[in-house]
Amino acid sequence: MMPDEAHLTSARPAPDTLAIAGGSPVRPPNRPWPRWPQPAENAPDLLASVLAGGRWGISGPATGSEPYERAFGRRFAEYVGTRHCVPVDHGSSALVTALEALRLPYGSTVLVPALTWVASASAVFRAGLVPILVDVDPETGCVGPDNVAPEADTGALIAVHWACAMADIPGIREITDPLGITVIEDAAQAHGAQWLGKQAGSLGRIGCFSMQHSKVLTAGEGGAVVTDDDALAALLEELRADSRRYAGGQSTAMGLDLVESATLMGANFCLSEFGAAVLCAQLGILDEQHAIRNANYLLLGKLLADVPGVRLLNHREEQTRLSLYEVPLIFDPLPDGVTAQQIADALTAELHTRFYPPRAPLNRSTLLRPWTKPSLAHLAERFVAEHRARTYPHAEHLVAHTVLAHHGSFLGDERDMADIADAVAKVLIAYQ
């Protein structure tokens, strides 16, 4: 070998050098991942029909045809298997209206798992109530029957289906129902997940969904509340439309679809016709997308079974269908001196799609600071006092040992799963 060549060879990183340290990545940077969101084929036509149709929101004059907002509500209720669905503008609004519909006394407490997006707790404050954070099941990351520790004034529990696991709602309800505590399912991350064949959202008294950009069913922003309870559904309609409900019967030309029923005071949380039209289209491909993602997830599980030091999240066997949202890869134990953040960064560099640890449990989240809003000061005082001495060992442990991948990366094929498994193996070998 010429001296120059020897120099070149020794400067080149070894094949197992991590991409984050200058090595070549497992996946060539020019091989794209599936895009998210993926518009359904009929989405442009439905959107165009709203643009041309003259009604862009349900508070506009009726056109004689069914508003998309109503059509989506009808179709999503059918999908979830509940009698009613009231569409709203955000998942947070779904939670606020659900809590308001319960008409709990001001300042009552609501149990909320520590491992969730901040909205599960901030919605409680917005409804004039105080969230009490509880720990989660160490296997699923969801609140479970063992975590139900009500206060004397607890009126509700928000059961979040986390990442791609489902909370054991029937188990929770065995404890909460006799105490008169209402279970609201926060199914923002779980459209289409099933527990013994029943859809997420239909297991609690009220189910709440988000249709924000990253969710499996999305219009960029959006949400929905579902319930079997006729009286609650009527209140939910008012709460989301400034105290107005749908007029009974068909809408008439030049009339309005909403009547001022005003049994209680609402706010404007209405979903626009653009959002509703997109959701009508996207709902048509949701189950197809679930099938692709779930087949890929199954394959990834098989591939990772050969990689020591990593596993997928455990699900309860009663969960008969997965709805992948953020897919947890569990590294427990972590290699010595290595953090989940370091693994996430190394995987991101190998694969050119984002891997990231879960956010901090809500007891130490910088996003949950109710004392910064004067209108919440009174509720914040109790919140702070209640949480001084509480700890969340299971949530903390999961956060420290988990790396998440977005479900959009599971809409491709087997090669993508092989890339993920290869990258995980490479990173773990490098960090051992």
Ligand SMILES: Cc1ncc(COP(=O)(O)O)c(C=O)c1O
């Ligand atoms: C569990 C959970 N609840 C509530 C929400 C709030 O939904 P939105 O962002 O649509 O208000 C989210 C959104 O990420 C969520 O993940």
